[in-house]
Amino acid sequence: MRTIRKYNNNIVLADDNGQEVIVLGKGIGFQSPQGAEIDMRLVEKVFVPQETALINRFADTLSGLAYEYMLLASKIVDFGKAVLQVKLNPSIVVALADHLSVSFEQITTGGDTRASLESPLQLDVRHIYPAEFKTGIQALEIIRKERNIQMPESEAVSIALHFINAELESPEMPTAFKIVTITGNVMRIIEQYYGVALDKKTLEFMRFSNHVRNLIMEYLTPPAPRHRQRAAKEDNELYELLMTRNRDVAECCEHICSWLQDKHTLSLRKNDVSFLAMHISKILEGIEKK
Numbered sequence: 604m605r606t607i608r609k610y611n612n613n614i615v616l617a618d619d620n621g622q623e624v625i626v627l628g629k630g631i632g633f634q635s636p637q638g639a640e641i642d643m644r645l646v647e648k649v650f651v652p653q654e655t656a657l658i659n660r661f662a663d664t665l666s667g668l669a670y671e672y673m674l675l676a677s678k679i680v681d682f683g684k685a686v687l688q689v690k691l692n693p694s695i696v697v698a699l700a701d702h703l704s705v706s707f708e709q710i711t712t713g714g715d716t717r718a719s720l721e722s723p724l725q726l727d728v729r730h731i732y733p734a735e736f737k738t739g740i741q742a743l744e745i746i747r748k749e750r751n752i753q754m755p756e757s758e759a760v761s762i763a764l765h766f767i768n769a770e771l772e773s774p775e776m777p778t779a780f781k782i783v784t785i786t787g788n789v790m791r792i793i794e795q796y797y798g799v800a801l802d803k804k805t806l807e808f809m810r811f812s813n814h815v816r817n818l819i820m821e822y823l824t825p826p827a828p829r830h831r832q833r834a835a836k837e838d839n840e841l842y843e844l845l846m847t848r849n850r851d852v853a854e855c856c857e858h859i860c861s862w863l864q865d866k867h868t869l870s871l872r873k874n875d876v877s878f879l880a881m882h883i884s885k886i887l888e889g890i891e892k893k
Contacts, residue, residue, distance in 0.1 A: 604641045606632075610662070613670035617641055625650040627670045627677075648677050652693055664701050672707075675749055676700035679742045683766050686738050695769035702765065706758060707750070724780075725760045727787030730803040731812050732767055739763035771824055781823060785867060786816045789859055793883060796855045799890055807889045811882040818879075822869050842873040845880045852880050852887070 607623065608616040609632040617626045628645035635641065650673070676699040684691060729736045739759030747753055768779035790812065794801055801808050846853040856876050863869040871879070 604643065604646075606635045606637055606639045606641060608637065609635055610665040611667075611670075614665050614668065614673065615641070619649070623652065625652065625665065627673050629670070648674055650677065650693065650696055664697060668697075668700055668704060672700040672704045673697070675746065676703060678749070679745055679762065680769075682741065682745060683738045686741070687734055687766065687770075689770050691766070691769035692771070695765055698768075699762065699765045702761060703746075706754065706761070707752065710752060710754065723787060724783060725757060727783050727790075728760045728763050728767075730808075731783060731786050731816055732763060733809075735763040735766045735770075736760065738766055771820065778823060781867075782816060782819050785819050785823075785863070785869075786812065788862070789815050789819075792859050792862060793855060793886075796858055797887070797890075801886065802889075805886075805889055807882075807886045811886055814878065814882055818871075818875055819869075822871075837873045838877065839873060842877045845877050849880070849884060852883050855883055856880050 604617050604619045604624075604626070606615050607618050610616065610625075612632045613627060613629055615626050615632045615635060617624055626641060626646055627648040627650065629647070631641065631645040647670075673696065676696050679699065680691065680696050736759060739762035740756070742762045743754050743756070743759055764779045764783070767783070771778055771782075790801060846856075856879050859879065860871050860876060863871060
């Protein structure tokens, strides 16, 4: 393994048999010019980026990042992978390490001004992505044990969002925010339309939130257009049946579709509206039984 580029004394870009990797270790970059053989005794962690563009993208971040944050982020990500059993974009390690460095500085200097009350985003992440939120909570315990720092629960939401975004295989955090906020707002449209509070603990709600979440994800993530071109033909008969059988549910769907179009320029296909209507009907049945 030989040095390609030194980011700082503890983080270097290296060539590992033709594969570019980011190597972490105390003093590993000290007096390590390009082409120098790396002392493997100093290696603490090897991070394999998904693509060269990712290395270039995070070059400045890595140059100013203490390697302790990379090690901590790697530990949290390794834990999350084992718990969630999902493929994650490797960029999560650098993005999470950078986030932790900023959060730690805010907390230790007393500059953390985040509100203690739960925001709509926190509530949405908790209910729409419960597994990722739980992983975020457990990550706070890892941080407490490793760094003796007690971080607020809002940080569990931030960490969860990093995992959500990495599951999308995108280095862009705004995508995760958008999926969570749009899904949460769809739920609130239903609550406002019917004047009810949806029970977030019911099986019907969890199934519905998963459906809406995945639906929004398909429309927002890059593979969506190709995926939808291969989708099955529109079932106009089913759509007309559902829209005429229960006008109340149909109007609620129309509100949701109008909002998605007006606010996010998302135009749902008839098949997707049909499934939306079926899920809403199922939730209403559960409310009526109570």
